[in-house]
Amino acid sequence: MRNYTGKITGLMLAMLVAMVTLMSSCKDDEGGEEPGEGSELTITAIDPATARIGEQVTIIGTGFNPDYSQNEVKFYAGETFVDGVAVKKYVNATLVSGTSTTIVVIVPATAQDGHIIVIANGEELESSMDFVVNVSLDNPVLTSLSPTNGFPGSEVVITGENFGEGIEAIEVKFGETVATVSGVTATTITTAVPEGMTEGEVQVSVSREGAAADKTLSYTVNKIPVDVKTVYWPTIDGIHKGVINETGATITNIYPTVDHTEAGSAFGIAVDAVGGYVYWSGNGIYRASIDGNGTIETVLASDNYVFYDVALDPENQMLYFCAYSLDFGTAYINKVPMDGSVEEETIYEVSTDDEFGVESIKLSISEDKIYWTDGSYFRVMTGSIDGSTDAVVLFDEVDGLYYPTGIAVDSDNEKIYISNNGVDFVGTSEILVGNLDGSGDLEAIVSSGDYVKAPYDMEIDLENGYIFWMNSQVPANTSNSEVMRSTLDGETVEVLFGGFENGSLFDIEIGEVLPE
DSSP states (O other): OOOOHHHHHHHHHHHHHHHHHHHHHHHHHTTOSOOOTTSOOEEEEEESSEEOTTOEEEEEEESOOSSGGGOEEEEEEEEEEETTEEEEEEEEOEEEEEOSSEEEEEOOTTOOSBOEEEEETTEEEEOSSOBEEOOSOOSOEEEEEESSEEOTTOEEEEEEEOOOSOGGGEEEEETTEEEOEEEEOSSEEEEEOOTTOOSEEEEEEEEETTEEOSOOEEEEEOOOOSSOOOEEEEETTEEEEEEEETTEEEEEEEEETTTOGGGTTOOOEEEETTTTEEEEESSEEEEEETTSOSOOEEEEEOSSEEEEEEEEETTTTEEEEEEEETTSSEEEEEEEETTOOSOOEEEEEEEOSSSOSEEEEEEEGGGTEEEEEETTTTEEEEEETTSOSOOEEEEOGGGTOSOEEEEEEETTTTEEEEEEEGGGTTSOEEEEEEETTSOSOOEEEEOSSSSOSSEEEEEEETTTTEEEEEEOOSSTTSSEEEEEEEETTSSOEEEEEEEEESOOOOEEOOOOOOOO
């Protein structure tokens, strides 16, 4: 019998080697082995080829290290000069993920249009195609509204990003109603609540040339309040008049500084509704028609004072004002006839350490008393309207006063309201009430927060039961201002007027006050 074992074994071995070789070849042809180290380094695409700073880009090619963190990607970043020779600069990109054929990176902040460099497995390759930085604006981004509530006609400032700078490109809607845009910067839009808006919560939307913002913001359209007094206040732009009627809120600059230089330095203000005049203090004391017509008269001109607040006694045709000596060493409470026909008379002198002294004064004609705030010593004081009695301290820092900036007197109920501007010092801002004779404790009826922000001055409407104050910093540490109103118990608080700057002292149009 013949032995075929050796021949069969050899044949089988040869067949086995051939099969392994064929399988290996097939595997290579099918791309089953992931190329990496040892593969040729190539860049075949940049996806997308145009992107914004901070967006992700995928680099496609071969020969990348499968451990993406071991690769390095650089974007062109302009040129620099070395010994007078221009040299290209590149900036490293942050790596996000990758494989041996892809690397995902974030476009660096200083990237410019140009080639991309990949360094992998000891090799370096510059792309043949350009990457382009997209410098167009992304969709608008909304951050906040200020204020977040108000009446139809009230100004609203929208804060965010990517607004551009063209008013015509921006559309603002309160619900489905298009609002008027009065100003645009890259980060702010100034608009107003459309007239005729129904009270309640509404969503504010923004689009720029059809590109919608990332979200909407909630705004509350307040119910048109009843019994609103006309409000007057000075700013560096002039004397302003705020009116609320059934259609909403309107603000008019009745004596703009650009036309009336006497209004540019205005600080204190008082209204004689019966006589038809608005008075204000600045470089002197002036008066003009309450409706914004006519000429401005000088009631008192003096180079000896720095003028602050004013208060009126229409019954006796007297005007009271507080002022400082030029060195701010002394504060004065003076009076002068409302027509300026007689020289002023000093009824009280108050020593002061600085210009945070007498700022706000109020009269109680029925009591023949005058009340004022003293910011130097954190106190509220009272005296007689003729200066015949010594001044008395009603409340001071022992009672929790940080910086009293305004007062309102309710003689009928023997109460005094105080705006406590603690934000300028170490305390909180709040609206306080206490007994008119200084007895007992002060009580906060409106606390710091959305409603009380660096408050200045106060007024009172006893006929309808409201107190008013000026928020001088909305938000904190800004010059944005607003006029607020609250019921005497602090239960209902409303923003009456907003969207203006540098407000401090103000007055409301009471009308004729009959003697008791």
